[in-house]
Amino acid sequence: MKRVVWVVSALLASSVSVSVAAAEVPSELNERFLEAVKVRDSGDVFASIELLEQLIASQPQYKRAELELAVAYYRAKLYAEAQEYAKEVLSDPGTPDAVKETIELFLDQVATEQEAFDQNRHRWTGSVKLGMGRDSNANASPESSIININGQEFSLASGSTAQEGNYGSINLLGQHAYVMPGTIDLGIRPVQTEWASALNVYRKAYENDQSDYNLDVISLSTGMDFISSTDWRASLAVRADAIRLGNQNLGWFKGVNGAYTLVKGVSEFTFTADITQQDYDDSANKDREGVRSALGAEMLYQFNRVVAGKAGVDVAFTNAREDYKTYVSKSIRSGLFYSVLDNMLVYGELAYKALDYEGVEPIYNHSRNETQFQVVIGANYSMNSGPLADWQLGARINGINSTSDVSIYDYSRTDASIDLSRRF
Numbered sequence: 001m002k003r004v005v006w007v008v009s010a011l012l013a014s015s016v017s018v019s020v021a022a023a024e025v026p027s028e029l030n031e032r033f034l035e036a037v038k039v040r041d042s043g044d045v046f047a048s049i050e051l052l053e054q055l056i057a058s059q060p061q062y063k064r065a066e067l068e069l070a071v072a073y074y075r076a077k078l079y080a081e082a083q084e085y086a087k088e089v090l091s092d093p094g095t096p097d098a099v100k101e102t103i104e105l106f107l108d109q110v111a112t113e114q115e116a117f118d119q120n121r122h123r124w125t126g127s128v129k130l131g132m133g134r135d136s137n138a139n140a141s142p143e144s145s146i147i148n149i150n151g152q153e154f155s156l157a158s159g160s161t162a163q164e165g166n167y168g169s170i171n172l173l174g175q176h177a178y179v180m181p182g183t184i185d186l187g188i189r190p191v192q193t194e195w196a197s198a199l200n201v202y203r204k205a206y207e208n209d210q211s212d213y214n215l216d217v218i219s220l221s222t223g224m225d226f227i228s229s230t231d232w233r234a235s236l237a238v239r240a241d242a243i244r245l246g247n248q249n250l251g252w253f254k255g256v257n258g259a260y261t262l263v264k265g266v267s268e269f270t271f272t273a274d275i276t277q278q279d280y281d282d283s284a285n286k287d288r289e290g291v292r293s294a295l296g297a298e299m300l301y302q303f304n305r306v307v308a309g310k311a312g313v314d315v316a317f318t319n320a321r322e323d324y325k326t327y328v329s330k331s332i333r334s335g336l337f338y339s340v341l342d343n344m345l346v347y348g349e350l351a352y353k354a355l356d357y358e359g360v361e362p363i364y365n366h367s368r369n370e371t372q373f374q375v376v377i378g379a380n381y382s383m384n385s386g387p388l389a390d391w392q393l394g395a396r397i398n399g400i401n402s403t404s405d406v407s408i409y410d411y412s413r414t415d416a417s418i419d420l421s422r423r424f
Contacts, residue, residue, distance in 0.1 A: 044188040132166070290319035324360060394419045
């Protein structure tokens with residue numbers, strides 16, 4: 001890195017020595033040149049490129065401007081253009097030998113970086129997670145078999161009350177990113193773009209007598225990532241989720257996700273948007289088909305080297321064929337993360353969600369409203385040696401309590417699990 005800085009600095013210093021010096025250029029052109037260099041050094045590389053190209057168009061022999069333009073293209077990671085303008089000056093008979101030596105070093109550096117980039121244009125990553133746990137309410141149903149409907153008590157069938165069971169889970173994730181050549185002019189700093197795709201396969205399988213609650217999800221997403229050289233990143237992707245419940249097809253969800261993250265010192269602010277078309281295969285859920293639209297915001301703050309916190313809000317509107325399945329949800333959440341050791345993290349999270357349904361719930365003859373409280377406590381331990389080196393051991397307890405004015409939807413659920421995972 002130090003060599004790169006030295007080569008670029010030497011090239012800039014050499015630009016004053018080439019055939020047409022600043023003093024030999026009309027003052028108006030020299031002022032335009034100095035302004036272009038000032039803009040580039042402020043970080044607005046593409047604005048500088050435009051100014052220097054205009055200057056060269058009016059003064060083709062202004063080799064000093066061509067050298068500065070070569071450096072601007074280099075900073076934008078547009079290596080072919082950087083080489084083109086550097087070679088123009090190198091081939092000029094009026095360029096001093098000392099300057100030519102510096103230009104050759106610069107060209108070597110550009111070629112080295114371009115070769116390294118070409119070799120690493122495709123990036124493959126992935127992870128595997130194996131888990132096991134116990135769910136106190138796999139079917140998210142009331143604990144009591146007695147429910148109240150409009151003042152009358154009714155008994156539920158045994159299979160409609162909370163069902164407890166053990167389960168095993170597996171989560172496989174594969175990711176690929178194609179880093180596009182160069183950068184783009186988006187904002188005042190160069191922005192790197194990547195085409196990112198991911199395939200995620202998840203299965204949660206209960207004991208035989210609870211197999212009706214087995215869950216399988218296959219998710220595929222693909223889209224663009226934008227990474228600024230300063231303080232922000234963004235993404236826009238399409239995705240499709242195939243969902244199976246109880247070893248039968250449940251439905252297809254298809255949508256578009258967008259996210260923008262702004263980094264300010266030790267804080268990150270992330271804003272998200274999501275539109276999803278929810279289609280169900282089974283007749284029992286056809287009245288739930290519709291479009292879900294959601295907006296979210298989250299702040300992550302690093303208090304110090306070992307403690308971080310986050311807080312967020314989400315609002316979503318889920319449209320459905322039947323009014324009583326159409327609802328608005330509003331949620332707030334927070335979390336605290338503490339690095340007990342360099343390889344061990346403990347965390348706690350709290351969430352509150354309010355759901356307001358439209359229409360009238362059948363049988364109950366009034367609309368449905370409910371609230372959900374969620375508490376999560378967990379820990380992750382990364383193993384640095386032994387046969388499980390590079391693997392991470394996790395433990396997690398997730399508790400949910402849902403209260404509704406439609407009694408059939410009242411439930412409490414506790415899911416305790418441990419897992420073993422590794423990233424590749």
